Amino acid sequence: MEDDELHLSNKSAENDEYLLVLELSEDDPLFEKKKKLLEVNGFNLQGHVSLKNSSCPNWLNTTMKMLVQRARIICLDELELYFGGVDVNSSVEFDNPRIELEALHSILSLIDKTLSSGNHKITGLLQDLRNASIDMIQDLGDKIRLETRIVTNYSCDKERHLLQWGESSGVQTKLEVAYVEGAGRGVVAKEDLKVGDIALEIPVSIIISEELVHESDMFPILEKIDGVSSETILLLWSMKEKHNHHSKFKFYFDALPEVFNTGLSFGVNAIMALDGTLLLEEIVQAKEHLRTQYDELFPALCNDHPDIFPVELYTWEQFLWACELWYSNGMKVMFTGGKLQTCLVPIAGFLNHSVCPHVLHFGKVDSATNSLKFPLSRPCNAGEQCYLSYGKFSSSHLVTFYGFLPQGDNPYDVIPLELDATITDCSEDNCPMSNWTNHMVRGTWLSKNHGMFHYGLPPPLLDHFRRAQSPMFQNNIHEKLEIELEVLEDLRSTFEDMLETLGETNLDDSTSWDVKLAMEFKDRQIMIVSSIVTSCYSGCKLVEYELSQVVINLSFSDPNGGGLSSSLSVLQEAQWMKYIGSL
Numbered sequence: 001m002e003d004d005e006l007h008l009s010n011k012s013a014e015n016d017e018y019l020l021v022l023e024l025s026e027d028d029p030l031f032e033k034k035k036k037l038l039e040v041n042g043f044n045l046q047g048h049v050s051l052k053n054s055s056c057p058n059w060l061n062t063t064m065k066m067l068v069q070r071a072r073i074i075c076l077d078e079l080e081l082y083f084g085g086v087d088v089n090s091s092v093e094f095d096n097p098r099i100e101l102e103a104l105h106s107i108l109s110l111i112d113k114t115l116s117s118g119n120h121k122i123t124g125l126l127q128d129l130r131n132a133s134i135d136m137i138q139d140l141g142d143k144i145r146l147e148t149r150i151v152t153n154y155s156c157d158k159e160r161h162l163l164q165w166g167e168s169s170g171v172q173t174k175l176e177v178a179y180v181e182g183a184g185r186g187v188v189a190k191e192d193l194k195v196g197d198i199a200l201e202i203p204v205s206i207i208i209s210e211e212l213v214h215e216s217d218m219f220p221i222l223e224k225i226d227g228v229s230s231e232t233i234l235l236l237w238s239m240k241e242k243h244n245h246h247s248k249f250k251f252y253f254d255a256l257p258e259v260f261n262t263g264l265s266f267g268v269n270a271i272m273a274l275d276g277t278l279l280l281e282e283i284v285q286a287k288e289h290l291r292t293q294y295d296e297l298f299p300a301l302c303n304d305h306p307d308i309f310p311v312e313l314y315t316w317e318q319f320l321w322a323c324e325l326w327y328s329n330g331m332k333v334m335f336t337g338g339k340l341q342t343c344l345v346p347i348a349g350f351l352n353h354s355v356c357p358h359v360l361h362f363g364k365v366d367s368a369t370n371s372l373k374f375p376l377s378r379p380c381n382a383g384e385q386c387y388l389s390y391g392k393f394s395s396s397h398l399v400t401f402y403g404f405l406p407q408g409d410n411p412y413d414v415i416p417l418e419l420d421a422t423i424t425d426c427s428e429d430n431c432p433m434s435n436w437t438n439h440m441v442r443g444t445w446l447s448k449n450h451g452m453f454h455y456g457l458p459p460p461l462l463d464h465f466r467r468a469q470s471p472m473f474q475n476n477i478h479e480k481l482e483i484e485l486e487v488l489e490d491l492r493s494t495f496e497d498m499l500e501t502l503g504e505t506n507l508d509d510s511t512s513w514d515v516k517l518a519m520e521f522k523d524r525q526i527m528i529v530s531s532i533v534t535s536c537y538s539g540c541k542l543v544e545y546e547l548s549q550v551v552i553n554l555s556f557s558d559p560n561g562g563g564l565s566s567s568l569s570v571l572q573e574a575q576w577m578k579y580i581g582s583l
């Protein structure tokens, strides 16, 4: 979120009415959709949340509620919007913990910024709001806390050496490295850490970035190759530097794993186990792409410059290892000049990923200290594993490039769908919430709305199918319900076919790591597809019931065909009207 979206203004100094301004930026690519959601939920677009009436007993709760509801919408991402936006009124549950954390964090940043501007008249009020935000962040953390089991018999000598080297080079850390069950190395907090604490600070001088290669003897050769990217140059540099006993980064390279075990290293059996999933094609294509890149460079570079590219250091296996290193450990860093580069960041590379991490915002070098800071967006208790976010990635991406599946639900775990492109969705101007170029599904257990017209399924997908069934708007309730039924039956049969193609998985203890991971991935895909089939079945039952009520009403009471309320309950009618309104 941009800083200028958040500010405090003394709109009307005479009345002492202070406004916190949590504004939706017009530069937001999802502006139209979020604007629509704000409108539907009755919020002003200017983002004004008044701080008057602070003498009311319920002032704090009411103001926090307003701020949270607004922030939830502003912080929504494309995926959550596609899956139905957010239930802004929800007080306990959240749809996506990461979005909830971002929303709460944006409120905290707004309050902190306002407090630092030093408006003494309202410092007390802001302090109360700040405490309430911190409490909500704490509650969220308590609800989603994952158990970390530390493997105590693992010696972390190499990691300790790296930490010592880092600290002697200016690293400051409140974290220590430990071996955690199921994730290799990770970092745990050495003390209780609060929101805003800097868990880790890495000086730019120890970040592995493009500049290093410029000083190396391979750069003049590589820069002459047409189309070679700076990432590839860095990758080739790291393949050789790993073996350099005098390297400045020796402790870093020594502490790297011998193997990475990502999807890029899947053997034939694991690939076969992915049959029926899109991941099979993704991994095959990614590997083919890397192989082509390798073949374009080697053995030519080794033949032409054997002293700089020794053949034994540039085998396909070592190239693949380096690709896995950069994919799984590379971080995007924005340097002070504004240049964004993929880098290796020693020590920070021990942080594991979570869907709702402790460190949300990082990656921009602080020009005052010339260092990369990792501040906490939620508290981390002493001994608790501290997580980072690698990005909003689906399980297929995490398996291919990182080699793991996160514990618990991953809201970004979607299955993309290829639908008939000749059926046009609504235009952005007329109905922003129905205008989508890509369609997808995810586990329907993540949806809060399984009622009539929703069924736990993504609204734009249902809408696409409704248009396919009946391009013209239907006024007649009986016909509308008939269309709902056809849509649900179509979807059910599509996903039943998909379920059949996926087949079943069988694991035994002797199965290798890659087949195990492939099967675990497939199991999750089966769960997602099954949940859709089940939701379609339940949806059909709901619609069939409503249809039967329409028929009863038609035959007994309403000779004119019956209005909406003759068949649907008041609540369902309200849902229907809201649905129509959002189109």
Ligand SMILES: C[S@@+](CC[C@H](N)C(=O)[O-])C[C@H]1O[C@@H](n2cnc3c(N)ncnc32)[C@H](O)[C@@H]1O
Binding pocket: 182, 183, 184, 185, 186, 257, 328, 329, 349, 350, 351, 352, 353, 354, 401, 402, 403, 404, 405, 406, 407
């Ligand atoms: C940047 S490294 C993190 C440190 C790594 N665990 C290690 O031992 O070097 C990224 C790798 O850590 C592992 N990893 C990260 N987050 C994980 C998680 N939530 N569960 C399991 N493994 C995870 C994956 O192997 C991933 O490729």
